Amino acid sequence: MRPPSLLHRFRLRAATAGQAGVWLLVAAITVGTLSDRPRPRQEISLGGYRVLAADFHTHSSTWSDGSLTPWGLALDARYQGLDAIAITGHRQTQDARWGRWFSERIGGPIVLIGEELPEIPQHVIAVGIHSTVDSALPVREQIAEIHRQGGVAIAAHPGEFFWKGFEPVMDQLDGTEICHPYTFEYPDVHPEIEEFARRADAAAIGSSDTHGPGRLGMCRTFVFVRDATAEGILEAIRAKRTVVYGGPAMKAYGDPELIRIAEADGRLRQMANIDYPVSVLDRLSQILGIGGFAMLVARRREFYRAK
């Protein structure tokens, strides 16, 4: 009997590796899904207000270079222990409408209609608007239009590069991002957005600006509301009733009296924790999944070579 040809041996090995790869991947997804537990979400009342955890700067994958669909963002917000999010597509509000529609149907978090107006040299976040604001307008008119629609205007990641754009409207901003994941990557930027916040005298805002990598709500805003509704959130931002933990030292920013109450309580600082521990199951899921993929790709190469 003739020994199997090299080609035959290739095919055999590839098929075996492929099957093993699929099983590894299935195991990785099973383990990963089992260890995927939501962050604890508590109903907190402090100083006579209900405290909501919110993320006002998020991007979805529909036309806005994010990685999750609008409904995926709403589901993930629930997993990340958030009570509210604003979906802020670039120059459009359609994905926010889809996200709100979905969240209302599943009894999910409050989804506010938002938009990011990313012009040079400033990026403005509009939250609580009804229709798309034209980003070609001068910044002063952008903000006037946001206010006309009943929304709030937030300065997005206002590092020094963006200061010039915001100069004419410092007194019109309702909020300014004081915690942004960018500052964990580049701590040198944090003093810049801190300096901007001092000058703007607006509500302190923490936002994840999520596009995919990282966690939704990694930077979050604690909003002290009278009513746990979209309107209640906007009213609280206008009244600057927010607390944010940000910067390398996770310093508290916002209303001094509310900071005092929050620090005495301690739960908000705990909820703002940016330490996302990797469990044994998570690590196992990573190893199995990456191993499975490597085997599948190797199998694919051999398969086509044999073809």
Place this chain on the structure above:
Amino acid sequence: MLGCGVSLLGSGRFTLRLILDGTLSFAFVPLCQLAAFAVVHRVQRSGLPFRVAADRYFATNTPWLWWMVGLLVVSAMLPAVRAGSVLPLVLMTAPLPIALSVRADWRLFRRDGRTRGQAAMDIALERAIAWSLAFAYFLGLAITSRDALYLFVEAGQAIAEFSRAVF
């Protein structure tokens, strides 16, 4: 695989809810490739059925898949607060799979009997269509400069004119 990448970068694990959502979010990538290859396949007037030709064509994505395996390894090692660090790495290393997949396409088209010039044109046409479609969808509204957005319109017009000339 793109969905798994989304899940790993967004949660540090392979979890079904994020994999499904990420897969849906990035379904436009193979769809844009398929649309572009459909045009190239028509230009090539190949005797192969489209299904078979497309299957062989997608095999030239292997450099991208290895590159993504590498990115998954890096993502798994990064703590959540540094997950954004993967983006500069993506931009810096992407030229490698781009070049390798061009080489793989070149070999495939040459093996199918295309001349050097024709193979080069096929690759250029495929990339122009696929990348324009993908960028227009993914970044079209997001990019900052309106002039840059207009570049896509111009690219679309040039492709339309070229397609009219070819067909």
